[in-house]
Amino acid sequence: xxxxxxxxxxxxxxxxxxxxxxxxxETARANAGKIGTVYAGRNGIIGALTEDLIDTSKESDxxxxxxxxxxxxxxxxxxxxxxSLEDNRREYERLIEVFKAHDIGYFFYxxxxxxxxxxxxxxQISESLSFPIQxxxxxxxxxxxxxxxxxxxxxxxxxxxxxxxxxxxxxDVNSMALTSTKVFVLEVMGRHAGWIAAAGGLAAxxxxxxxVIIIFPxxxxxxxxxxxxxxxxxxxxxxxxxxxxEGAHWxxxxxxxxxxxRDAFGHAQLGGAAPxxxxxxxDAHGYKFHWAVADYLQRAAxxxxxxxxxxxxxxxxxxxxxxxxxxxxxxxxxxxxxSDDPYTWEIGKAPLADVANVEKMMPKEFISEDGFGITExxxxxxxxxxxxxxxxxxxxxxxxxxxxxxVAVDKKLPEFKM
Amino acid sequence: xxxxxxxxxxxxxxxxxxxxxxxxxETARANAGKIGTVYAGRNGIIGALTEDLIDTSKESDxxxxxxxxxxxxxxxxxxxxxxSLEDNRREYERLIEVFKAHDIGYFFYxxxxxxxxxxxxxxQISESLSFPIQxxxxxxxxxxxxxxxxxxxxxxxxxxxxxxxxxxxxxDVNSMALTSTKVFVLEVMGRHAGWIAAAGGLAAxxxxxxxVIIIFPxxxxxxxxxxxxxxxxxxxxxxxxxxxxEGAHWxxxxxxxxxxxRDAFGHAQLGGAAPxxxxxxxDAHGYKFHWAVADYLQRAAxxxxxxxxxxxxxxxxxxxxxxxxxxxxxxxxxxxxxSDDPYTWEIGKAPLADVANVEKMMPKEFISEDGFGITExxxxxxxxxxxxxxxxxxxxxxxxxxxxxxVAVDKKLPEFKM
Numbered sequence: 048x049x050x051x052x053x054x055x056x057x058x059x060x061x062x063x064x065x066x067x068x069x070x071x072x073e074t075a076r077a078n079a080g081k082i083g084t085v086y087a088g089r090n091g092i093i094g095a096l097t098e099d100l101i102d103t104s105k106e107s108d109x110x111x112x113x114x115x116x117x118x119x120x121x122x123x124x125x126x127x128x129x130x131s132l133e134d135n136r137r138e139y140e141r142l143i144e145v146f147k148a149h150d151i152g153y154f155f156y157x158x159x160x161x162x163x164x165x166x167x168x169x170x171q172i173s174e175s176l177s178f179p180i181q182x183x184x185x186x187x188x189x190x191x192x193x194x195x196x197x198x199x200x201x202x203x204x205x206x207x208x209x210x211x212x213x214x215x216x217x218x219d220v221n222s223m224a225l226t227s228t229k230v231f232v233l234e235v236m237g238r239h240a241g242w243i244a245a246a247g248g249l250a251a252x253x254x255x256x257x258x259v260i261i262i263f264p265x266x267x268x269x270x271x272x273x274x275x276x277x278x279x280x281x282x283x284x285x286x287x288x289x290x291x292x293e294g295a296h297w298x299x300x301x302x303x304x305x306x307x308x309r310d311a312f313g314h315a316q317l318g319g320a321a322p323x324x325x326x327x328x329x330d331a332h333g334y335k336f337h338w339a340v341a342d343y344l345q346r347a348a349x350x351x352x353x354x355x356x357x358x359x360x361x362x363x364x365x366x367x368x369x370x371x372x373x374x375x376x377x378x379x380x381x382x383x384x385x386s387d388d389p390y391t392w393e394i395g396k397a398p399l400a401d402v403a404n405v406e407k408m409m410p411k412e413f414i415s416e417d418g419f420g421i422t423e424x425x426x427x428x429x430x431x432x433x434x435x436x437x438x439x440x441x442x443x444x445x446x447x448x449x450x451x452x453x454v455a456v457d458k459k460l461p462e463f464k465m
Numbered sequence: 466x467x468x469x470x471x472x473x474x475x476x477x478x479x480x481x482x483x484x485x486x487x488x489x490x491e492t493a494r495a496n497a498g499k500i501g502t503v504y505a506g507r508n509g510i511i512g513a514l515t516e517d518l519i520d521t522s523k524e525s526d527x528x529x530x531x532x533x534x535x536x537x538x539x540x541x542x543x544x545x546x547x548x549s550l551e552d553n554r555r556e557y558e559r560l561i562e563v564f565k566a567h568d569i570g571y572f573f574y575x576x577x578x579x580x581x582x583x584x585x586x587x588x589q590i591s592e593s594l595s596f597p598i599q600x601x602x603x604x605x606x607x608x609x610x611x612x613x614x615x616x617x618x619x620x621x622x623x624x625x626x627x628x629x630x631x632x633x634x635x636x637d638v639n640s641m642a643l644t645s646t647k648v649f650v651l652e653v654m655g656r657h658a659g660w661i662a663a664a665g666g667l668a669a670x671x672x673x674x675x676x677v678i679i680i681f682p683x684x685x686x687x688x689x690x691x692x693x694x695x696x697x698x699x700x701x702x703x704x705x706x707x708x709x710x711e712g713a714h715w716x717x718x719x720x721x722x723x724x725x726x727r728d729a730f731g732h733a734q735l736g737g738a739a740p741x742x743x744x745x746x747x748d749a750h751g752y753k754f755h756w757a758v759a760d761y762l763q764r765a766a767x768x769x770x771x772x773x774x775x776x777x778x779x780x781x782x783x784x785x786x787x788x789x790x791x792x793x794x795x796x797x798x799x800x801x802x803x804s805d806d807p808y809t810w811e812i813g814k815a816p817l818a819d820v821a822n823v824e825k826m827m828p829k830e831f832i833s834e835d836g837f838g839i840t841e842x843x844x845x846x847x848x849x850x851x852x853x854x855x856x857x858x859x860x861x862x863x864x865x866x867x868x869x870x871x872v873a874v875d876k877k878l879p880e881f882k883m
């Protein structure tokens with residue numbers, strides 16, 4: 048009898064994580080003899096701990112196919128970081144009990160660095176508990192900070208959204224700068240790595256002379272230097288667009304905007320760097336300003352997804368199942384870039400031991416010498432990732448997203464207090 | 466000899482104002498024997514006052530056609546309100562001098578309420594100065610607050626952007642609400658009228674049970690009632706999406722967020738209602754929150770334009786020229802709705818005397834009884850305006866917008882000090 052599979056979404060959702068889910072489930076369905084039912088965790092790994100499983104076999108083929116163009120996490124995701132084996136062995140043992148109760152032999156965990164770590168530990172403990180689970184991590188994170196893989200699904204679409212929005216808003220500001228706004232500040236996501244902020248640099252190119260200044264989290268903020276750069280752009284172009292990362296910080300590490308709150312992983316919850324920067328410019332130069340904070344709009348913007356990103360998200364989900372069926376364990380399928388232009392890629396794989404808890408920062412050579420822009424090397428890396436459009440279907444002017452039935456599987460175990 | 470035309474863009478630009486410019490210029494070109502060169506004002510009416518005219522005949526047909534999918538104001542716009550005839554007759558006389566020097570017999574002014582007023586006055590004074598100008602106002606404003614016309618070009622596309630973004634972000638929040646953000650606040654434009662905020666209500670429909678609370682500028686803010694409404698939504702759905710208008714205000718008229726600055730028209734420059742509302746919810750209920758401020762992203766978002774909006778923007782520009790050639794004066798072409806479902810419309814016209822300085826508010830029957838939602842009547846009005854997609858062309862993952870050459874016309878008059 049073929050073993051069942053468990054699939055869960057972890058951490059911040061994206062506009063294409065459901066495309067990976069689609070890849071996992073469709074590929075499992077295509078291999079019905081070799082793999083049983085795909086159970087999904089309701090609200091991510093919490094669903095596994097509480098034995099709150101969703102039976103994806105109750106969903107129609109059409110609804111599963113529609114996941115490919117539906118943003119968010121269709122089964123629910125969560126911010127819940129499992130502690131180390133030493134500190135909370137109980138939770139890992141519970142996972143194995145649940146997997147055993149439902150005859151689950153495959154664990155597909157779709158997330159970022161923290162979930163790669165969890166995935167790795169599940170694989171390790173399952174062996175020591177004599178119920179071996181093949182644990183496959185399917186990469187996902189708009190932060191693009193996982194190592195080894197060329198990029199992370201979710202990032203390309205956010206990058207496209209930020210690049211396009213920065214170009215559009217810059218056209219807007221340029222046309223009114225004489226009497227109105229001269230400096231527009233757009234705050235984007237990216238706590239530690241400036242990948243998303245870098246995408247703002249794509250707004251300008253050989254055909255679009257747009258003055259963009261980027262404030263990266265990799266470059267400690269120097270106020271005087273920044274203000275001089277803004278003035279130079281306004282002098283030369285009449286206006287300036289500033290793209291500031293939420294993770295932008297001062298020399299001493301203090302974020303330009305720190306709301307003082309922490310999420311479940313202990314990360315600072317940020318927001319509000321844009322008004323800080325905008326007011327700073329106003330105070331120094333008197334320029335009229337506007338600012339925007341894209342926040343969730345950027346990572347949920349399925350209406351402007353990158354086709355490359357959607358294709359890769361799906362392919363990585365599919366590859367995860369294929370690798371599991373080929374007997375792989377404790378690995379993450381990756382995107383391997385084989386050419387920049389034309390962009391070509393293939394699927395590779397990385398051992399989870401090499402992925403877990405490693406954060407990929409922007410290479411130094413991707414940031415221009417003045418610290419406020421991207422280099423040609425960065426452009427060459429980024430541009431293929433936003434390539435192609437993949438529009439969702441529309442009805443009456445609105446995108447049609449699927450909401451699954453998410454039927455619960457009967458519980459077989461006693462309740463578990465988290 | 467056919468008279469030349471003058472075209473200018475006024476006030477805040479939109480993602481489709483250039484589609485109106487395209488309609489004006491293409492229609493003038495198609496009537497080459499009857500109408501001469503279309504001169505555009507560089508930076509709007511300031512270009513006319515300073516005799517800084519752009520010769521649009523220097524632009525290729527392909528570039529003029531590309532205006533249809535290019536956001537922003539291709540010739541520059543401005544926030545410059547001409548005073549009354551009594552207070553500043555000199556400026557009106559200067560306009561007529563410039564028009565006379567360049568043999569301009571047609572004035573197409575593309576803007577909102579203030580520019581309708583200016584357009585009307587130009588028509589009046591030109592007659593008294595014995596150099597009759599046919600003054601046609603082409604409507605444009607994302608605020609949708611011009612009277613008589615069914616809607617205003619620019620609004621439909623902003624409405625689509627806000628409706629789609631609200632749906633996308635709501636899917637995102639819904640999938641993580643158990644352990645993360647429970648309340649998402651999106652701030653949208655609309656100083657006095659809640660048309661744009663109302664569009665957030667379209668995120669929910671029969672197929673999408675999304676808990677949206679709208680804070681309209683038409684409804685004085687009642688904190689306790691609002692906080693209770695948020696709690697009810699979180700209790701029933703696990704999360705809540707709040708769409709707040711930048712013009713939201715307390716009973717005494719104070720805006721929820723007033724930056725204390727004024728624009729050239731004396732309007733308060735707003736921004737920052739979202740964090741105020743989000744923190745209010747956090748303080749009262751302890752819910753984790755996120756907030757976004759769409760600002761210029763919403764009005765520049767040509768990538769998500771409504772096809773209906775683009776078609777109407779073009780048609781109104783075209784109609785403006787046709788009406789001028791038919792001898793009309795001091796009028797504004799309008800959209801006349803002839804059916805809701807299926808949506809059908811035709812071009813009508815309104816005398817400028819009836820348009821100038823009249824602000825169209827949301828009808829009371831468009832706001833639900835509790836003050837936080839839209840009614841079926843409102844939905845019936847809004848839905849056709851966001852109908853259809855009209856994607857710009859893309860190259861290497863980025864939208865291709867046109868930047869015109871904007872060749873200056875030789876000056877014939879002495880300098881004019883503004």
